[in-house]
Amino acid sequence: MRKPFIVGNWKMNLSLKEAVQLAGDIKSESAGVKNVDIGICPPFVFISSVYDVIKGSSVILGAQNVHDEDGGAFTGEVAGFMAKEAGCTYVIIGHSERRHVFGETDEFINRKLKKCVSIELAPIFCVGEKLEQREAGKTNDVIGEQLRNGLKDFTADAAGKLVIAYEPVWAIGTGKTATPDQANEVHAFIRDVLSTEFGAKVAGDMVIQYGGSVKPDNIKELLLQNDIDGALVGGASLKADSFLSMIKTADSL
Ligand code: 13P
Numbered sequence: 001m002r003k004p005f006i007v008g009n010w011k012m013n014l015s016l017k018e019a020v021q022l023a024g025d026i027k028s029e030s031a032g033v034k035n036v037d038i039g040i041c042p043p044f045v046f047i048s049s050v051y052d053v054i055k056g057s058s059v060i061l062g063a064q065n066v067h068d069e070d071g072g073a074f075t076g077e078v079a080g081f082m083a084k085e086a087g088c089t090y091v092i093i094g095h096s097e098r099r100h101v102f103g104e105t106d107e108f109i110n111r112k113l114k115k116c117v118s119i120e121l122a123p124i125f126c127v128g129e130k131l132e133q134r135e136a137g138k139t140n141d142v143i144g145e146q147l148r149n150g151l152k153d154f155t156a157d158a159a160g161k162l163v164i165a166y167e168p169v170w171a172i173g174t175g176k177t178a179t180p181d182q183a184n185e186v187h188a189f190i191r192d193v194l195s196t197e198f199g200a201k202v203a204g205d206m207v208i209q210y211g212g213s214v215k216p217d218n219i220k221e222l223l224l225q226n227d228i229d230g231a232l233v234g235g236a237s238l239k240a241d242s243f244l245s246m247i248k249t250a251d252s253l
Contacts, residue, residue, distance in 0.1 A: 008237025051087030171212025
């Protein structure tokens with residue numbers, strides 16, 4: 001049984017005061033939630049302050065990115081072990097904004113994923129096609145390639161430590177959500193690829209989140225799909241009431 005996993009990716013938003021307040025509200029209002037794993041990924045500089053707020057609760061802390069090296073002359077970067085020391089148990093890797101705004105390649109993403117698994121910092125590995133790729137009928141080719149390249153040289157055991165997030169680039173921050181059928185079709189394809197590469201048992205146990213304009217009014221239909229096991233939420237995770245409303249919907253399904 002896969003437990004729904006809903007994660008707020010705060011991206012480069014909120015002040016310190018707002019971040020601490022939001023984390024506190026999520027912690028207190030989600031105390032009774034039993035059927036959903038809840039995560040939040042604040043900007044790096046707020047991670048320690050947010051950790052102090054949520055420690056001892058079931059809210060999981062994640063980073064939005066890490067580098068694949070353990071240290072060195074990489075100005076502006078953060079190593080995985082540093083995020084772990086600051087309290088993170090998860091990290092988003094390969095987000096489309098990292099791929100398309102900051103030029104991250106499949107090879108770099110593969111190195112980061114390997115590093116994270118080796119230090120037991122669980123990756124949320126993002127894949128997703130651009131609009132022109134979908135319109136050209138290339139969605140499965142693109143997603144298949146991102147998965148196989150990102151997970152190159154992975155054992156089944158290592159792959160099983162990951163969460164996958166399917167985030168169609170055209171649905172991120174645009175208000176255009178993939179329909180539940182459209183999303184589920186890609187999720188089923190992702191699980192098929194994982195099953196071919198790592199076996200049906202590992203693939204069947206892996207959580208595959210959907211991301212892209214998930215909101216309180218569309219999360220239910222998305223989560224009711226067979227292969228959608230949670231959500232990676234941007235904009236709608238920045239306000240306690242909308243994030244908690246999605247958690248409560250998921251908890252009730
Ligand atoms: P939005 O929910 O704002 O579309 O962002 C999705 C996303 O990129 C989460 O990682």
